[in-house]
Amino acid sequence: MSTSIARDLTSEIIEAQKSLTAEAELRTEALAQLKKIGLPDSKQEEYRFTPVTRHLEKNFNWNKSTPESNLSSIADYLLPGLDANVVVLVNGRFNPLLSKVVSLESEITILRLSDALLKNPIAKAHFNNYLQNETDAFAAWNTAAWQEGVFIHVPESTSVNKPVFILQLHDASAEQVVSQTRLLAVIEKGSTVSVIEKSDSIGNEVVFHNFAEEWVVKDDAHLEYCKIQNDAGKICQVSNSVIHQTTSSKLNTFTLTLNGQLIRNNLRILIDGENCESHFYGLYLLNGNTLADNHTVVDHKKPNSFSNEMYKGIMDGNSKGVFNGKIYVRPHAQKTNAFQSNRNIIISDHATINTKPQLEIWADDVKCSHGCTSGQLDEEALFYLRSRGIAEANAKAMLLYAFAAEVLEPIQNETLKLYLDQLIADRLQKNF
């Protein structure tokens, strides 16, 4: 089943390597790993509810090459009022015309990943150190076949004023698009940066986007990272994000999933230093036939750290929500505090949720908990609002909005917060 893709893929990658010579050795190695593990079928625990492989088999022709796009304006896809460094990838290719870096060179380095691997020793040192190519087929596939990527480097003790906005556009108006992109970010000691990733697609043809990210957050550094998945097109997206944290670093992540056909997010946080703090929040508002799957892992390897996770979801139509949150506390990671919560509301008769919060703990002096709920709107609350003259539809929207907006609270950037708030409000009022 999975072999047919792997076989076709081989030729595709060989084709890709003609033009991309960076890290050729790694590519061959990753390809061998991919062949060994194969793409996952529904029997594999990690992909039980998310049939990515079947979707790819059914909808994609692997012999086609990815089309060029003649997109000239990205105004529709930007965040209104956000003054940021903009990096644009269209169909997996870097677009220098639409991108612009406004921050000073002393503050931040933003490069094409293929260039960085040739010139920048830091990029070279960190590239492919954190992804799990041995166990995750999509990570291995990305390492073998990535077309282009972004490299971000923030030097020591620097606070980057303007956020980095990475826009990944897929133009499938003519034919199917397959893109494999990558990100590597190194935030040095004591620095602060905020990164916003947005994914959009155009056209009626299918899109497959395999994205892999590696983040290195060094001592006392602070990363704020937001992912917005609001594709209008028929996208199947798999993104593998690994965040490596060391002593006293701080992390804030937020993932918002609104649209797409099949979305799979693997977020892996490695806490490899003491006194780290990690907050990761997520919200999935689904309708139609969207399937959104969030797999998160937080791996406490060192003592005295704190992690807090909150994911919420509202499912309507025929949509499917999948959540799996793992908390690992390794031996000797004493005094760890780890919290996790996943709350879901199902609106329609045909929507489903499959959730699996998971704790694996090998240290005794810890405080860990998880909570998970699935339910409807509180009838009493609804009745209260209606008894005060609010129409049922409005009352419902109001309650759903209150449920969803809680996860926005920790976001620091006001422009971003406003934008997300508007997205959520629009979605909930329009459809519920």
Added chain:
Amino acid sequence: MSKSNQVLEEITSKEYEHGWTVNLEADEAPKGLSEDIVRFISAKKNEPEWLLEWRLKAFRQWQKMVEPKWPNVTYPAINYQDIIYYSAPKQKVKPTSLEEVDPELIKTFEKLGISLTEQKRLTGVAVDAVIDSVSVATTFKEKLSELGIIFCSFSEAVKEHPELVKKYLGSVVPMTDNYFAALNSAVFSDGSFCYIPKGVRCPMELSTYFRINAANTGQFERTLIVADEGSYVSYLEGCTAPMRDENQLHAAVVELYTMKGAEIKYSTVQNWYPGDKQGKGGIYNFVTKRGLCAGDHSKISWTQVETGSAITWKYPSCVLKGDYSVGEFYSVAVTNNYQQADTGTKMIHIGKNTRSRIVSKGISAGKSQNSYRGQVHVMKRAANARNHSQCDSLLMGDQCGAHTFPYIDVENNSARIEHEATTSKIGEDQIFYCLQRGIDEESAVALIVNGYAKEVLNQLPMEFAVEAQKLLALTLEGSVG
């Protein structure tokens, strides 16, 4: 802290209390497993043709299956050809009453603390005792039969009530359900059968005691309880085994079937030999337990206290098929030394307005690994399903592990599902609070652990609650990390 370490040492070095063997002459099958062995067991028990066919079908299916690898436990591969699948204590004539039972056997049970005669008189618990593979004695039978309750060994039921056995055997756990259930279906040697007729409330607790006595034997018993409309029964199960260096396999199947308005309460205190301090020996406890709430307004409640076994692999489940049916699961699982436990439950909501409740308390000490694995599945049709799950883990010592794997699958929008889990050790502030009120450290820990497990222990019938508390005290009293 030094005191608590000392206490921990004492506790962890405590030997297994039930680790004696009795010289019972046994009638054994040769080692190994084949169709001939299945035929041998069936012939030994004078079984009818249909049951032999059923066994053979299960055996053929089992040969095609592979051992599950997903539980969070590790153990060396089991050699299924190195196990004796049938071992019966030898008896010259079939006993007709308790007095005729082998006195050695009676002594065995006295040692176990369930003297059959005593219990009969004092506690009014009707006991069916299964030693190695064969059911030896059933007490109180007459009194029960006055009410129309059938409580007997499985082989007796096959002979005397074939229509009931035929109808319900495999109706809850199909023979091909999983690897160990299939194995059990092929070679099960005995067990208990219980039928409560319409509208009867069983006046006493029914109980089975399991013991593995002979070496190299596996125990494969099968329990089937059918509660007819509007009836009620409370059933207890206890297990012990002698100390042996090699691992022994225990693969049982328990099926519960409740009709409209009926209720079954099933309690287990499992204290199989857990192996020694180095993790040598001990029982592999791979058990399939499942209850079917077939009728509306029916209820099944599982309570388990798991303290023994080298490896436990067990998920007592409820299939809530009838509307308004209720499933409950209360569990305390304690692991020490090198014990491994992967236990939990499944609540399958099929009917409307079904409710389930899960309370699981794990306690791990020494170098043990304790996992909770549970599933709450709300099917599309199960409107207004309600579930609350709570699973807490307590860690004692820095070399043990606690794991939680809850699966929550909801296909109906009116369902309300809640799940919460915590992991912690006994708080220093809690100990300190007790200390400053003049309670010494050892008693303080006992108090806290007891309070921690109380919610589950409260569910146990009186006789078992005492035993369970003693067991808990034995393994964990005073130990703090």
